[in-house]
Amino acid sequence: MDVIEVIRISRDSLMGNRVRSFLTMLGVVIGVASVIMLVSIGEGARSYIGRELGNLGTNILIVVPGKTSAKGGFHPPAATTIRKLVYDDALIIKKRSRHIQDAVPLILGTSKIKYLNQSKDNSVAGVTEMYFEIRNLSVESGRFISPSDVDSGRKVCILGRTVKKDLFGDKNALGALVAIGDGKYRVIGVMEKKGVTLGIDFDDIVFIPTTAAQELFDTDSLFNITVKVRSATEIEAAKEDIRQILMKRHANREDFTIMSQDEMVAVMGKILNIMTAVLAGIAAISLLVGGIGIMNIMLVSVRERTREIGIRKALGAKNRDILLQFLIESVTLSLIGGTGGILFAGLLSFVIPYFVEFLPTHLALWSIVVAFLFSAAVGIFFGVYPARKASLYEPIKALRYE
């Protein structure tokens, strides 16, 4: 049997019903395109988060007050109060563990910040000198907070780009005195543009020494301790060190949580995986519906061409010749539809980032391959029944069919 000729027969038949063939393919196009698109959005989001967290430094542990479990499960409410984390906790962690490069006590709050007649409410972060290095931050002009600034609780501040622009416009801010809360702070630096990372706008933060923040917010309770571990292999050891040290200081109770940034990435990755799978599954349903469309139209086509089948059989066509003819037709429909869907998805994932900035897309090769194979499988699966039906027509009945 001449396969090229059978393909030609299928092509002629599909071309003979252009609108019908197009509409049938459209179902597959939409199915394949949505599978690829949703996977590409999921993949894009994952690589975006990975990149952003990389931007925020590596080998970082964050210690927060209170016990929460990253593994889930139910914890009865603690009967006693949670001891807060304080400045000395950070110092001692750093001093006692050899796995830890640095530990920054972080205080976070909101305060009114004012220069001349410009004022705004702004996030203020109390940090120590190492914070900038840990978080990959750098100044555009001026300098960071120094160890002596922290030791003496000196009232100095470093402005994020946005804050600087809001208060000073294009004027030079270095050396100026701004009012934060009740105190006067000297501007010693302006941050380089960092942008929004995981929803935190690093350009809209004012950094002051932790010691100054204690006074500003009148608290010694830390928002967290940001810990830099010496290397990736020491993360678990560092975690254990921190646990031991803090438990000793907290009356042997583990009333704090140590999170590693990599764990957070892993958890987010897991969530994204599930989300992507669910969305792709929903999209796959539309591909299935497209397949049913193919089966439907093939059944119509078989019925319409009963007489043709009869003639071909009378001229010597075997059952499998007829089967092949109709199967190739449905597979052609689904493969052209699949290719169209891939092109459409490629176009969308190219165009979408221009219109929706927060929606990064990453066209995954595996999703293209899978969607294409799946569409071929749909063509075969939904083509077999009509094609088989056609091939089993009795020649004499098919010939008499009007």
Next chain:
Amino acid sequence: MISLRNIRKSYVLPKVTVDVLRGIDMEVAEKDFVAIMGPSGSGKSTLLHIIGCLDRPTSGQYLLLGVDVSSKTDNELAEIRSRKIGFVFQSFNLLPKLIAWKNVELPLLYAGVDADTRKKKAFEMLEKLGLSHRAEHYPSELSGGEQQRVAIARALINDPAIILADEPTGNLDSRSGKEIIEIFKGLNKEGVTIVVVTHEKDIAEEAGKIITIRDGVCQSGCY
């Protein structure tokens, strides 16, 4: 070359069983030109379909070229139709979406002949039937006589042992009908065995032998 023994064919309908053929015995020798006659409903078309392996008898023995056909599978029957038998129908049965030579090459396609040979033979066959100028036309662009000649070309292309024609002139005017019969006579002279079903007496008289069927039994000429 065709030998039927007590061939019966009944159709089981929901309420009744219709016996179309009720024990036909018949012989057709090689190079015969046989006409099967009979009134409508006599079973002559059914008989032709059985001879052409398009249909199976309910009972009886059918030897085609010495081979017992009744035990063959569907695909084996298709093979026999492809190699041994050429059909000519009353309503031509050309595929409307294929041009003339594409229609003619179809039996070769299913016999596994390559594309170049198919095309060459199709054009040769159309030329033989005086239709080479119509090779690229669709059936709808041809007259009835021309369509039937295309159908004959198609029937002949695989060098069949037998041509079976079911009322081949039924849809034609008398002049075209004459032409078709002349073609059959010419082919028969070349040595092709021909069996024609017809109810037109003057057509049947052109054949060398007339078999008459009535109510599913052979009335005359079966041997």
